[in-house]
Amino acid sequence: MSGFEARWLDLREPADIAARDRGLLEAAAAYLSARPNALAVDLGCGTGSTLRTLGPLVPGLRWRLVDNDPALLAEAERRRPAGSTVEAVLADLGELDALELKPARLATASALFDLASRDFVAGLAKRLARERIGLYAALSYDGTIAFDLPHPQDAAVIALFNAHQRGDKGLGAALGPDAGAVLAEELAAQGLDVRTAPSPWRLDASMTGLQTKFVEGMATAVGETGEMPEAEIAAWLDARLAVVGSSFCRVGHLDVLALPK
Ligand SMILES: C[S@@+](CC[C@H](N)C(=O)[O-])C[C@H]1O[C@@H](n2cnc3c(N)ncnc32)[C@H](O)[C@@H]1O
Numbered sequence: 001m002s003g004f005e006a007r008w009l010d011l012r013e014p015a016d017i018a019a020r021d022r023g024l025l026e027a028a029a030a031y032l033s034a035r036p037n038a039l040a041v042d043l044g045c046g047t048g049s050t051l052r053t054l055g056p057l058v059p060g061l062r063w064r065l066v067d068n069d070p071a072l073l074a075e076a077e078r079r080r081p082a083g084s085t086v087e088a089v090l091a092d093l094g095e096l097d098a099l100e101l102k103p104a105r106l107a108t109a110s111a112l113f114d115l116a117s118r119d120f121v122a123g124l125a126k127r128l129a130r131e132r133i134g135l136y137a138a139l140s141y142d143g144t145i146a147f148d149l150p151h152p153q154d155a156a157v158i159a160l161f162n163a164h165q166r167g168d169k170g171l172g173a174a175l176g177p178d179a180g181a182v183l184a185e186e187l188a189a190q191g192l193d194v195r196t197a198p199s200p201w202r203l204d205a206s207m208t209g210l211q212t213k214f215v216e217g218m219a220t221a222v223g224e225t226g227e228m229p230e231a232e233i234a235a236w237l238d239a240r241l242a243v244v245g246s247s248f249c250r251v252g253h254l255d256v257l258a259l260p261k
Contacts, residue, residue, distance in 0.1 A: 006075050009046045011210050012201075016110065017053055020138050021197035024257040028136035029057035031106060031259055037062060038105040041133075043093060044112035048076030050138065054108065055081055066099065068092045068170075094171055096123055101133055110138040114165060114179040117172025121179070122186045125258075129190035134259040135183075139199055141165065143177025144252035145218075149243050153236040157222055164221040180254025187258035194258045201251040208245050215240040215249075 032038045037060045042050050045065040055061055062085040067073045073088050080086045091099050093116075101107060107128060113121060128135055143165075145158050165176030175182050180196065188194045203211045219237040222228055240247075 004046060004069065004072065006047050006072060008213065009049065009072075011213055012111075013049050015201045015203060015207055015210055016049060016139055019199045019201050019253060020053065021199045021255045024136065024195060024197050024255045025054065025138075026057070027195070027257055028106060028108070028134075029054060031134055032058045032061055035105050036060060039064060039103055041066060041101055041104040041107045043107060043109040044115075045076050046072050046111075048079055050108045050110045051076065051080060051084070051086070054136070055084055063087070064089055064104065066091050066093065093120070096120070096127065101127065102131055104133050106134045106136055108136045111140070113137055113183050114141045114176050115169040115171055115174050116179065118175060118182055118186075120171045121175065121183050125183075125186040125190045125192070128187070128258070129192060129260070132260045134192070135187065135256065137180075137183055137256045139253045139255065140180035140183065141177060142180055142198075142252040142254050144250070146250045147240075148248040149246075151236060151239050153232060156228065157218060157233070157236055160222040160225045160227050161218045163227075164225050180256055183256050184258075187256070191261065192258040193261050194256065197255050199253045199255040201249070201253065203249040203251065205245055211244050211247075211249050212241065214251070215244065
């Protein structure tokens with residue numbers, strides 16, 4: 001089990017859809033469309049956000065959905081768009097060698113690689129290059145968070161949040177904010193043709209629920225580092241929650257598309 005809740009994934013999905021770089025999404029769709037009834041393997045599928053976003057752009061696309069959380073995997077299968085062909089695979093990505101990727105044309109993932117280690121990313125890049133499979137990896141957190149209404153503790157909180165992001169989330173010491181850049185580097189080193197594009201969340205007053213959960217999550221993560229007094233964290237969180245309905249928050253991500261040459 002991963003600890004990710006369907007409710008949290010649902011809350012972020014509209015922001016994720018708006019954030020995904022349209023050019024890379026359409027290039028991934030065009031690459032898949034060039035082969036009739038191609039197979040896409042979605043790694044860490046959650047409830048199927050990538051299937052719902054990319055799937056409708058590629059008629060006839062088949063999916064293999066992979067996650068180690070049986071509840072999320074079942075939800076992804078249940079919510080699959082009508083007419084789509086889906087195979088659900090309960091598997092730990094930590095055992096990548098045991099995971100069948102062929103005959104996929106493209107592996108996909110969203111909000112996954114910031115949880116993974118450099119070794120994991122390097123191993124996956126080697127495997128994709130060897131098997132001539134492309135990768136569309138959306139929404140890797142890039143370490144940048146900006147509020148339009150600043151608070152004096154923002155920089156300290158963000159630094160500790162980013163340090164927490166580098167902890168082990170089950171796939172080795174996590175890349176956290178470095179994930180997108182490392183992914184691009186490792187894929188390019190394997191000879192894939194790599195494109196990247198920023199895909200920031202833009203959380204305005206219409207996304208108060210997500211901004212609330214996000215700043216609460218930041219405060220919890222900072223608390224877990226033990227590096228900031230609880231009272232300071234609580235004061236920062238109170239100040240953030242007091243303006244959540246009127247403030248704008250930008251959270252940086254990077255999208256990566258890597259295709260065999
Ligand atoms: C942040 S969620 C993103 C889910 C989905 N891709 C999305 O964009 O909504 C990360 C997903 O990766 C899965 N995951 C994390 N570690 C995993 C592992 N070691 N093996 C398989 N799945 C894993 C989690 O269960 C979760 O569904």
